Amino acid sequence: MTRGLGYGRLEAFMATPHSRKVTRIARRLKAVPHVAETGPVPVEELNPYRIAQEQFHTAARYLKLKPWLKEILIHPKRQLIVSIPTRMDDGSFRVFEGYRVQHNIARGPAKGGIRYHPAVTLDEVKALAAWMTWKCATVDIPFGGAKGGVVCNPKEMSLAELERMTRRYTTEISPMIGPEQDIPAPDVYTNAQTMAWIMDTYSMTTGSTALSVVTGKPLEVGGSLGRNEATARGCVYVIQEAAKVRRINLKNATAAVQGFGNAGAIAARLLHELGVKVIALSDSRGGIVNTKKGIDPARAFEFKERRKTVVGLPGTDRITNEQLLTLDCDILVPAALENQITLANASSIQARIVAEAANGPTTPGADRVLHKNGITVLPDILANAGGVTVSYFEWVQGLYAYFWTEAEVNKRLESVMVKAFQEVLQRSKQYNVDMRTAAYILSVGRVADTTLMRGIYP
Numbered sequence: 109m110t111r112g113l114g115y116g117r118l119e120a121f122m123a124t125p126h127s128r129k130v131t132r133i134a135r136r137l138k139a140v141p142h143v144a145e146t147g148p149v150p151v152e153e154l155n156p157y158r159i160a161q162e163q164f165h166t167a168a169r170y171l172k173l174k175p176w177l178k179e180i181l182i183h184p185k186r187q188l189i190v191s192i193p194t195r196m197d198d199g200s201f202r203v204f205e206g207y208r209v210q211h212n213i214a215r216g217p218a219k220g221g222i223r224y225h226p227a228v229t230l231d232e233v234k235a236l237a238a239w240m241t242w243k244c245a246t247v248d249i250p251f252g253g254a255k256g257g258v259v260c261n262p263k264e265m266s267l268a269e270l271e272r273m274t275r276r277y278t279t280e281i282s283p284m285i286g287p288e289q290d291i292p293a294p295d296v297y298t299n300a301q302t303m304a305w306i307m308d309t310y311s312m313t314t315g316s317t318a319l320s321v322v323t324g325k326p327l328e329v330g331g332s333l334g335r336n337e338a339t340a341r342g343c344v345y346v347i348q349e350a351a352k353v354r355r356i357n358l359k360n361a362t363a364a365v366q367g368f369g370n371a372g373a374i375a376a377r378l379l380h381e382l383g384v385k386v387i388a389l390s391d392s393r394g395g396i397v398n399t400k401k402g403i404d405p406a407r408a409f410e411f412k413e414r415r416k417t418v419v420g421l422p423g424t425d426r427i428t429n430e431q432l433l434t435l436d437c438d439i440l441v442p443a444a445l446e447n448q449i450t451l452a453n454a455s456s457i458q459a460r461i462v463a464e465a466a467n468g469p470t471t472p473g474a475d476r477v478l479h480k481n482g483i484t485v486l487p488d489i490l491a492n493a494g495g496v497t498v499s500y501f502e503w504v505q506g507l508y509a510y511f512w513t514e515a516e517v518n519k520r521l522e523s524v525m526v527k528a529f530q531e532v533l534q535r536s537k538q539y540n541v542d543m544r545t546a547a548y549i550l551s552v553g554r555v556a557d558t559t560l561m562r563g564i565y566p
Contacts, residue, residue, distance in 0.1 A: 152451045152473050156235035162472050164238070167548035170539055173556055180564070181555060184234055186210040190280035192258065194273040197266050204260050204273060208281040210290055211237035211253040214558045217288055218254035219244060219496060221295030221324075222302070224270075228257035232446070239467055240496065243489040245551035247528045249500045254290050256281065262297045271305055278309040285310065287320040287507065293499050294324040296369075296445070300336075304329050319506035323499035332502035334517035335495075340374035341518065342494015343465045344382070345525040346486050347439060350461050353533065354484060356438055359383035362399075363439040364459070366390050366432050368408065368418050371465045371492065372443030376405035384439065388432045392444075393417040395432040396424035434458060442469035449474045457483060464488040470544075479542040487544035489551060490532055497524050 153159060161182060168178050192204040207230050210218040220240040233255045241253025258277055262270060284290050294303055303322040307329060310321045319330035327333065334341070351358055361384045365376045368391045376386050385402035388395055396403065396418050403424060411421045419426055433440065433453060440459035442448050446468035449457060454474035462478065463486040464470065470478070470485060478485050498521055505511045512520075536546035 152471055154447050154450070154471065155231055156446050156468055157231040157238075159468065159472060160235040160238040163544070163548055164242075164552060166472075166545055167552040170541070170545070170549050171553055171556065173552075177556055177559065180559060181212065181552065182238075184209050184211045184237060185213060186284065187230070187234070188281060188284055189230065190277065192273055192277045192280060194269065194276055196269055204258050204277075206256070206258040206277045206280065207233045208256040208284050208290070209233045209237040209254060210284065211255075212241040212555060213252035214555055214562060215245060215252055216250035217252065217286075218290035219251035219293070219499065220254035220256065220290075221293045222256035222258070222298050222306075223296035224258050224260050224262045224298055224302075225296050226259060226261045228259045233257045235446075236467055239489055241555060242548060242551040243493045243496055245554040246489045246532065246547050247493045247497050247524050248554070249497060249524075251291075251496065251500060254292075255295075256292055257295075270302070274302055274305045275309045278306045279313070282310060282313055285321060287318055287503070291320065291499070291503055292322045293495070299370075300324055300326045300331060303331075319509070320503050323502040323506075324495075325502070330502075330506045332498060332505055332517060333512065333514035334521065335498045335502055336370070337374050337378075338498035338517075338521060339371045339465065339492050339495035340378060342497060342521055342525045343371070343375050343441070343463055343486075343491045344378045345494070345522050346491050346529050347379070347461060347463050348382070349526055349529040350463070350484055350486055351439075354460055356460060361385070361438040362387050362402075362436075363441060364388035364397075364432050364435045364437045365441040365443055365465075366395070366429055366448065367442065367444030367466060368412060369443065371495075372441065373405060373409055373412075375441050375443060375463075375465055377409070379439070379441075380405050387437060388427065388435055389418050390427075390429045390432050390444075391418055394419040395427045395429055396421050397427045397432070397435065398424045399435075439463060442466050444469065447471060449478070451477065454478055455481070457481070459483060461486065464491045467492065475542065475544055485543055487547050490528055490543070490547045493528065494521055494525060497521055 164182055188208045190206045192206050194202055236255035237253050244251040303325045306322050311317045325331035363379050363384045363386050365372045368389050380386050387399045387402055388397040389408055408418050408421055412418050434456040436458045438460050440462045443465035449470040451473040454477035461484045467488050532547045535549050536543050
């Protein structure tokens with residue numbers, strides 16, 4: 109009823125009896141920047157692939173790329189859609205749809221995770237593949253970008269059903285993957301066990317054990333020490349560098365983490381170990397907050413292992429995921445899905461640093477609002493690049509069958525992440541732009557230079 113009302117018209121409407129819901133809508137509309145007093149609510153682009161294209165074009169303008177080069181870099185190199193017939197436990201068959209997209213392989217083999225989620229779309233996978241291209245280039249590792257996904261609800265499937273679906277999906281995409289072609293990894297609702305099934309299935313078709321066909325594997329089948337914590341640890345390394353720039357003493361700082369999965373839970377724990385007071389956590393069922401005493405992430409993790417959610421942890425109050433994002437804190441870590449910070453809530457964000465442990469949590473419009481408000485956004489292609497960095501380490505270890513200690517892995521990871529942060533910061537100052545635009549200028553420039561050097565065949 110209120111969607112088409114500008115704030116001025118809605119304010120007049122509110123002079124009559126109204127519900128609390130209408131009041132909240134009005135406040136949200138008033139908080140949205142660039143909304144004329146009598147104008148409509150702005151319609152924001154939330155398609156992840158179009159957002160990825162917009163981010164690319166922003167960097168391309170600064171780099172003054174030629175039109176033909178932009179056309180090459182913005183389009184995915186390969187896209188595969190497959191049907192995945194799977195026998196269910198009751199003897200019936202279901203056909204799932206799966207995708208694998210290789211965005212760019214100019215700098216090396218394609219690299220990117222595989223997610224299982226009921227909302228997976230081809231456009232989402234294309235966007236994630238593009239972000240992987242730029243992410244690998246941001247931290248300067250010799251990979252291109254890829255991504256995969258299967259439209260399914262793994263929460264409603266047994267382990268046996270997931271294994272059968274995974275093995276069939278692997279067989280269907282096997283012409284595209286390989287240690288020197290395209291190396292999958294875990295993503296949303298996939299894990300080390302999923303990677304072990306993929307490695308085993310691929311190895312059976314080639315007749316030899318291919319350790320480096322995937323990364324994020326169990327240690328027993330060629331995984332790397334430190335890989336499980338890599339995304340979160342890399343994010344925390346970047347937060348530490350940003351805190352120095354913003355003159356934030358982490359021992360007196362507060363943090364809120366949206367998404368208490370692998371990356372979010374570990375990031376919360378690592379921040380807590382640095383002395384940061386974690387005041388809020390959330391998962392898909394809701395969030396919890398304790399602004400006075402904070403929350404012990406280890407205790408929250410144990411509680412979630414038993415209850416399957418952090419909601420209800422003793423000593424905390426319940427909040428929504430949306431409320432968590434707007435809490436007064438020094439560090440906000442979005443570690444869930446895309447499009448969490450939008451024009452609808454960007455002006456309400458109070459954190460000084462937003463560190464994107466998730467892919468694509470902030471829309472371009474929201475980015476502009478945050479930058480205008482003096483908030484430092486550590487973009488996904490920098491902040492969560494620790495995962496692909498240690499995946500690169502795992503790939504190298506597998507190829508040589510020579511494995512490093514966890515201390516060696518973490519030391520190398522820190523070196524890569526700190527160097528990448530400093531390079532992005534330097535571009536930010538050079539071009540007088542926010543950190544995301546700076547990261548894209550850095551990464552797109554690297555891929556463009558490689559493409560020009562290699563030339564176009566034939």
